[in-house]
Amino acid sequence: MNVVRNLVVAQSGGPTPVINSSLRGIIESARGFDAIGTVYGARHGIEGVLKEELLDLSAQSAEEVALLRFTPAAGSIGTCRYKLRPNQTEDFERAIEVFRAHQIGYLLYIGGNDSMDTADKIARLAHERGLDLVAVGVPKTIDNDVGDSEFKLIDHTPGYGSVARYWMHKVQTANEENAGSCPADPVLVMQAMGRKIGFIPAAARLADPEREMPLQIYLAESPCSLSQLADRVNDQLRCSGRCVVVISEGFDVGDLGEVKDSFGHTSFGSNKLTVGQAVVNYLNQIGLPCKGAARGNVPGTDQRHSMVYASAVDLDEAYRVGQKAVELAAGGQSGFMATILREPGSIYSIRYEKTPLAEVANSERTFPVKWITPSGCDVTDEFVRYAKPLVGSDMITLPTIDGRQRMTRFAPIFAEQKLSKYIPQADRK
Amino acid sequence: MNVVRNLVVAQSGGPTPVINSSLRGIIESARGFDAIGTVYGARHGIEGVLKEELLDLSAQSAEEVALLRFTPAAGSIGTCRYKLRPNQTEDFERAIEVFRAHQIGYLLYIGGNDSMDTADKIARLAHERGLDLVAVGVPKTIDNDVGDSEFKLIDHTPGYGSVARYWMHKVQTANEENAGSCPADPVLVMQAMGRKIGFIPAAARLADPEREMPLQIYLAESPCSLSQLADRVNDQLRCSGRCVVVISEGFDVGDLGEVKDSFGHTSFGSNKLTVGQAVVNYLNQIGLPCKGAARGNVPGTDQRHSMVYASAVDLDEAYRVGQKAVELAAGGQSGFMATILREPGSIYSIRYEKTPLAEVANSERTFPVKWITPSGCDVTDEFVRYAKPLVGSDMITLPTIDGRQRMTRFAPIFAEQKLSKYIPQADRK
Numbered sequence: 001m002n003v004v005r006n007l008v009v010a011q012s013g014g015p016t017p018v019i020n021s022s023l024r025g026i027i028e029s030a031r032g033f034d035a036i037g038t039v040y041g042a043r044h045g046i047e048g049v050l051k052e053e054l055l056d057l058s059a060q061s062a063e064e065v066a067l068l069r070f071t072p073a074a075g076s077i078g079t080c081r082y083k084l085r086p087n088q089t090e091d092f093e094r095a096i097e098v099f100r101a102h103q104i105g106y107l108l109y110i111g112g113n114d115s116m117d118t119a120d121k122i123a124r125l126a127h128e129r130g131l132d133l134v135a136v137g138v139p140k141t142i143d144n145d146v147g148d149s150e151f152k153l154i155d156h157t158p159g160y161g162s163v164a165r166y167w168m169h170k171v172q173t174a175n176e177e178n179a180g181s182c183p184a185d186p187v188l189v190m191q192a193m194g195r196k197i198g199f200i201p202a203a204a205r206l207a208d209p210e211r212e213m214p215l216q217i218y219l220a221e222s223p224c225s226l227s228q229l230a231d232r233v234n235d236q237l238r239c240s241g242r243c244v245v246v247i248s249e250g251f252d253v254g255d256l257g258e259v260k261d262s263f264g265h266t267s268f269g270s271n272k273l274t275v276g277q278a279v280v281n282y283l284n285q286i287g288l289p290c291k292g293a294a295r296g297n298v299p300g301t302d303q304r305h306s307m308v309y310a311s312a313v314d315l316d317e318a319y320r321v322g323q324k325a326v327e328l329a330a331g332g333q334s335g336f337m338a339t340i341l342r343e344p345g346s347i348y349s350i351r352y353e354k355t356p357l358a359e360v361a362n363s364e365r366t367f368p369v370k371w372i373t374p375s376g377c378d379v380t381d382e383f384v385r386y387a388k389p390l391v392g393s394d395m396i397t398l399p400t401i402d403g404r405q406r407m408t409r410f411a412p413i414f415a416e417q418k419l420s421k422y423i424p425q426a427d428r429k
Numbered sequence: 430m431n432v433v434r435n436l437v438v439a440q441s442g443g444p445t446p447v448i449n450s451s452l453r454g455i456i457e458s459a460r461g462f463d464a465i466g467t468v469y470g471a472r473h474g475i476e477g478v479l480k481e482e483l484l485d486l487s488a489q490s491a492e493e494v495a496l497l498r499f500t501p502a503a504g505s506i507g508t509c510r511y512k513l514r515p516n517q518t519e520d521f522e523r524a525i526e527v528f529r530a531h532q533i534g535y536l537l538y539i540g541g542n543d544s545m546d547t548a549d550k551i552a553r554l555a556h557e558r559g560l561d562l563v564a565v566g567v568p569k570t571i572d573n574d575v576g577d578s579e580f581k582l583i584d585h586t587p588g589y590g591s592v593a594r595y596w597m598h599k600v601q602t603a604n605e606e607n608a609g610s611c612p613a614d615p616v617l618v619m620q621a622m623g624r625k626i627g628f629i630p631a632a633a634r635l636a637d638p639e640r641e642m643p644l645q646i647y648l649a650e651s652p653c654s655l656s657q658l659a660d661r662v663n664d665q666l667r668c669s670g671r672c673v674v675v676i677s678e679g680f681d682v683g684d685l686g687e688v689k690d691s692f693g694h695t696s697f698g699s700n701k702l703t704v705g706q707a708v709v710n711y712l713n714q715i716g717l718p719c720k721g722a723a724r725g726n727v728p729g730t731d732q733r734h735s736m737v738y739a740s741a742v743d744l745d746e747a748y749r750v751g752q753k754a755v756e757l758a759a760g761g762q763s764g765f766m767a768t769i770l771r772e773p774g775s776i777y778s779i780r781y782e783k784t785p786l787a788e789v790a791n792s793e794r795t796f797p798v799k800w801i802t803p804s805g806c807d808v809t810d811e812f813v814r815y816a817k818p819l820v821g822s823d824m825i826t827l828p829t830i831d832g833r834q835r836m837t838r839f840a841p842i843f844a845e846q847k848l849s850k851y852i853p854q855a856d857r858k
Contacts, residue, residue: 011609075607173731173736177734180502185696206832262613270723270725277706295730296727297729298725299728300725301617393829394829398824403597403821404597
């Protein structure tokens with residue numbers, strides 16, 4: 001069967017500094033397979049599929065594609081948080097219709113657990129409808145929450161190494177700030193992403209593996225009352241004169257005036273109150289045992305789009321995972337996610353494998369309890385050994401022109417629209 | 430008079446990524462003057478003088494001193510926000526006593542307007558008490574608020590170029606985030622420092638001099654109601670589908686539960702509510718004209734200690750200003766601040782000069798009204814021409830070891846304490 005069919009790549013959920021490296025891996029690798037025709041990028045993920053907005057990535061210059069390595073977040077083809085619920089049958093049928101209209105034989109879905117589930121469902125429906133669609137997942141998330149808790153489906157997700165590196169650097173420089181300014185600002189609270197899973201705040205420990213800083217790390221998985229937290233911080237102040245606190249956005253401090261996204265997840269960046277602010281307010285309200293006041297930083301999305309802190313290891317792995325997914329797709333292996341598995345032994349070494357989408361979709365990773373220290377506000381050396389190789393060694397060098405970063409700018413070349421207009425079901429009034 | 434006298438350098442106020450470059454300029458240049466003996470760093474600024482905590486900087490290794498270039502914030506010798514009020518006569522007398530005990534002939538004070546005033550007062554009192562003390566100021570602030578509004582006393586302050594570069598990069602990558610994630614997160618609000626002066630938020634324009642982004646910039650100097658701000662943002666959403674907002678921490682949005690420092694300045698990082706959060710809450714409460722919600726980032730102190738974004742121009746100038754101050758001190762020119770003046774013409778060129786401390790202390794810089802556009806939410810090309818040369822061209826290369834930044838670590842070698850213990854007046858119960 002020498003049929004040439006086209007490929008659609010779509011992204012879903014929050015971006016990372018390396019999501020575009022997976023995209024680049026897909027675009028560049030697809031050129032090597034005769035069976036793959038045009039590579040389209042769904043504009044804003046599944047929304048772009050439903051709206052038949054398919055950016056022609058094969059028509060873009062090699063330079064712009066290569067620059068994806070240094071272009072953070074998802075501005076190039078776009079992402080979304082559109083939830084394809086099982087009862088949205090019109091949406092599912094529309095997706096199949098769009099794929100049929102554009103001779104799409106391959107769907108590569110870059111995302112987290114929810115996305116793997118969506119990709120799996122679409123592939124099954126396509127099969128039912130007699131459309132030969134190969135669906136392959138490409139893992140992506142800064143939270144490192146894709147897969148299982150035993151690291152057997154996947155060792156770590158592309159995106160995590162870079163945000164871990166971000167926190168390594170942020171805590172190093174914040175410690176200089178706190179050490180210098182402690183007579184006025186003895187407590188510096190920094191809020192990390194990751195909702196209910198603590199891999200991101202845990203990465204703060206990479207800044208100080210020898211435990212020389214007055215650093216306290218609070219994961220959502222290791223809850224305590226604000227009063228207990230304040231006791232620990234104040235003890236640190238009495239002994240060190242200062243304290244750097246890294247806390248998860250999902251740490252339970254009571255009501256935050258929560259705003260939910262379409263997946264029902266809390267949008268911590270949109271809530272009425274942040275955890276960081278709640279902690280600062282509580283500490284200042286009960287009073288510190290020294291002069292000065294607590295202050296807080298809430299970097300928010302910055303941690304998922306600060307290109308300069310991207311891990312070179314993460315960038316390379318994200319690219320390779322994209323390649324692996326194309327390889328699986330070209331081989332007709334539908335229903336799998338490309339994955340990264342760590343080889344045993346003390347020297348960091350990985351291999352690229354595949355794992356069934358359905359298995360990923362039904363699994364839920366948690367932060368290993370044994371990696372939280374008995375104190376409840378630190379993580380163990382075992383975590384450091386796990387995370388350290390992922391952040392890489394050297395800083396990457398960003399291409400700049402006249403001081404500013406040079407980032408991918410795709411030409412707005414879209415596939416011709418062949419179907420009638422369509423409003424995604426969840427977007428209808 | 431071949432008398433060798435020692436030098437004390439002290440820092441005051443918030444740090445910058447380049448404050449340590451001025452410190453380095455002072456330490457390295459002082460070696461070249463026979464009249465200058467030991468260089469001491471007052472631990473945490475004037476507090477260290479009062480407590481007789483003088484770190485011996487001449488005893489530190491050349492390598493650690495050189496690494497000050499890449500060490501942000503003030504962790505190496507420390508800063509403070511201790512206000513020396515005119516009626517704190519005991520404090521003033523104590524400072525003179527400490528200087529006398531350690532044969533201090535030179536006081537170099539790195540800080541903003543308040544610091545120049547303090548340095549001036551100490552020098553005058555020393556003169557009255559028969560102590561031959563040469564006091565020289567070294568300008569430092571990220572806000573760029575030192576000096577006059579006509580840029581005749583100083584063109585710009587070391588520290589500003591680096592935070593301007595920070596915002597240039599932050600807005601560039603935030604725009605990728607917003608472009609990619611706008612179906613769920615159409616508005617991204619970022620809060621910039623600078624209290625009542627708008628040079629920092631204005632620097633966001635450097636990310637987009639051609640005005641291609643849906644970027645709105647709100648300075649404290651260009652106030653409007655939250656309702657007016659929301660109208661502008663919502664108009665942008667209707668026309669662009671997304672909006673990036675950069676707003677000053679000092680923009681008036683009503684009560685923030687303010688916390689004041691000892692200078693009576695608002696500590697925006699310690700307030701109960703941030704401006705960024707207030708704007709996000711308002712926008713989400715009245716509702717956006719599209720799906721999704723507004724979200725916010727409050728990077729806080731990060732903008733003054735993110736070394737990787739330091740401007741090479743700023744680093745070099747900060748160093749040279751430190752050198753210039755030592756030159757003035759060695760020449761016996763007490764009562765001056767080293768300054769940077771821009772040469773006329775379109776090609777960026779500066780010279781290092783001096784200006785009387787008293788004149789700086791009594792001046793107040795404001796952001797030029799003519800640099801705010803009539804729309805009230807942008808700055809002009811003239812501002813861009815002013816600020817652009819300050820951010821430099823290439824990214825700097827940070828020294829790293831095993832992935833982490835290698836920063837200055839001074840040995841705790843202090844001058845022997847010769848006086849009785851002293852509690853600074855404002856610190857007494």
